[in-house]
Amino acid sequence: MxxxxxxxxxxxxxxxxxxxxxxxxxxxxxxxxxxxxxxxxxxxxxxxxxxxxxxxxxxxxxxxxxxxxxxxxxxxxxxxxxxxxxxxxxxxxxxxxxxxxxxxxxxxxxxxxxxxxxxxxxxxxxxxxxxxxxxxxxxxxxxxxxxxxxxxxxxxxxxxxxxxxxxxxxxxxxxxxxxxxxxxxxxxxxxxxxxxxxxxxxxxxxxxxxxxxVQAAPEHLDVPAVQARLAAVPGVSDVHDLHVWTLTSGMDVASAHLTVDPAAEVGEVLAAARVALHDDFHIEHATLQVEPAASKGDCGPAHW
The missing domain is CATH 1.20.1510.10 (Cation efflux protein transmembrane domain)
Incomplete structure (x- = not known):
């Protein structure tokens, strides 16, 4: 992982x-x-x-x-x-x-x-x-x-x-x-x-x-830039439900839903996304949900 x-x-x-x-x-x-x-x-x-x-x-x-x-x-x-x-x-x-x-x-x-x-x-x-x-x-x-x-x-x-x-x-x-x-x-x-x-x-x-x-995004991170970087990962067609926050000192974490192309290899997409988060934003823990393009409309936003 x-x-x-x-x-x-x-x-x-x-x-x-x-x-x-x-x-x-x-x-x-x-x-x-x-x-x-x-x-x-x-x-x-x-x-x-x-x-x-x-x-x-x-x-x-x-x-x-x-x-x-x-x-x-x-x-x-x-x-x-x-x-x-x-x-x-x-x-x-x-x-x-x-x-x-x-x-x-x-x-x-x-x-x-x-x-x-x-x-x-x-x-x-x-x-x-x-x-x-x-x-x-x-x-x-x-x-x-x-x-x-x-x-x-x-x-x-x-x-x-x-x-x-x-x-x-x-x-x-x-x-x-x-x-x-x-x-x-x-x-x-x-x-x-x-x-x-x-x-x-x-x-x-x-x-x-x-x-x-209050789980605000870290001040040193640009959340739209994080989203754009994940969207640029080969095989990813869309990024949504992205959340970035700090758990405690030195522990920035993220979660996101990645919509992948039908021909994409899920393992390779996950590995590339984690490397991008780690190398570009120093996010060492990320929970990434991979979804096929057909299910994009079924993933609605949270309402809390």
């Missing part, structure tokens, strides 16, 4: 092979989340609290990513889950985006409340903790960067760490200015900047997750 019948191998490429790096990032961020939260309470810094809040979503997000990968692996072979539980990583990514939105909105509201009467902030401890947090975020960023290109689940954690990295830089700048000038209003300004920086990236992540969940 050609390409694309090993769902387990594809899922492993998309998420499970990054499991060790996710665990390393999880432990690192969890430790520094506690450090920053305690330091934020001691110093009174909203910027530091904002950074700790983003680290908290990192811990939850990476934890959900690990749970999704483990659940998907356990579900392989379950006859009632023919595609496993690969969608769990998409749900985890969407949950990460919702958490990030919540944290960003809270920080923005709290920052506005502080502008009129900025509280005193201990700049020295704030600066020390921010530097340590920056180091932790750089290490986590390097751990997750490669996986973010392959898995939407890992990408969610990666974006959170990226936001934290810039947040730590902002906190360092704020601590330095406060120490030199006593401009305590810089603290809520940096907190707002961190929130505004992460919101567009969070929206992009949420949008990508929702597109997968």
């Amino acid at each position: 050609g390409h694309g019948h090993d769902h387990g191998a594809q899922a492993k490429r998309a998420g499970e092979k990054h499991r060790g790096r996710l665990w390393a990032a999880f432990i690192l961020i969890a430790v520094f989340m506690v450090v920053e939260a305690v330091a934020a309470l001691i110093t009174g810094s909203l910027a530091l609290l904002s950074d700790a809040g983003h680290m908290f979503t990192d811990v939850l997000g990476i934890g959900m990513a690990l749970a999704a990968i483990s659940a998907a692996r356990r579900a392989v072979g379950d006859p009632q889950r023919t595609f496993g539980l690969y969608r769990l990583e998409v749900l985890a990514a969407l949950a990460n985006a919702v958490l990030l939105f919540g944290v960003a909105i809270y920080v923005l509201v709290e920052a506005v409340r502080r502008f009129d009467d900025p509280p005193h902030v201990l700049a020295g401890p704030m600066l020390l903790v921010a530097v340590l947090g920056l180091i932790a975020n750089i290490v986590a960023f390097m751990l997750l960067r490669a996986g973010a290109q392959e898995s939407i689940n890992v990408r969610g954690a990666y974006l959170e760490v990226l936001g934290d990295l810039f947040g730590s830089v902002g906190v360092i700048v704020a601590a330095g200015l406060i120490a030199l000038t006593d401009w305590y209003w810089v603290d809520p300004v940096v907190a707002v900047a961190v929130g505004l920086f992460i919101l567009p990236r969070t929206w992009k992540l949420a949008r990508a997750a929702v597109r997968i969940l």
Whole structure:
């Protein structure tokens, strides 16, 4: 049957092979989340609290990513889950985006409340903790960067760490200015900047997750081009009921009905169609229904 019948191998490429790096990032961020939260309470810094809040979503997000990968692996072979539980990583990514939105909105509201009467902030401890947090975020960023290109689940954690990295830089700048000038209003300004920086990236992540969940065609694929390519396969006279969607990260799938010429060899048509989908569009799993020309009118469109 050609390409694309090993769902387990594809899922492993998309998420499970990054499991060790996710665990390393999880432990690192969890430790520094506690450090920053305690330091934020001691110093009174909203910027530091904002950074700790983003680290908290990192811990939850990476934890959900690990749970999704483990659940998907356990579900392989379950006859009632023919595609496993690969969608769990998409749900985890969407949950990460919702958490990030919540944290960003809270920080923005709290920052506005502080502008009129900025509280005193201990700049020295704030600066020390921010530097340590920056180091932790750089290490986590390097751990997750490669996986973010392959898995939407890992990408969610990666974006959170990226936001934290810039947040730590902002906190360092704020601590330095406060120490030199006593401009305590810089603290809520940096907190707002961190929130505004992460919101567009969070929206992009949420949008990508929702597109997968509603089974929209992948943005990088031109569905009419897919249909035209299948129609160009020797022996195919018509292509209809074509559907292309993303099951999970790295797993674009398709289904289609192919009307074939009477003299065409069905096996050759199927093989050529699968090769075309794989080579031209990187679709590794396709369910293709072959129909004789006489039955074309009997195959009506779905009405859901």
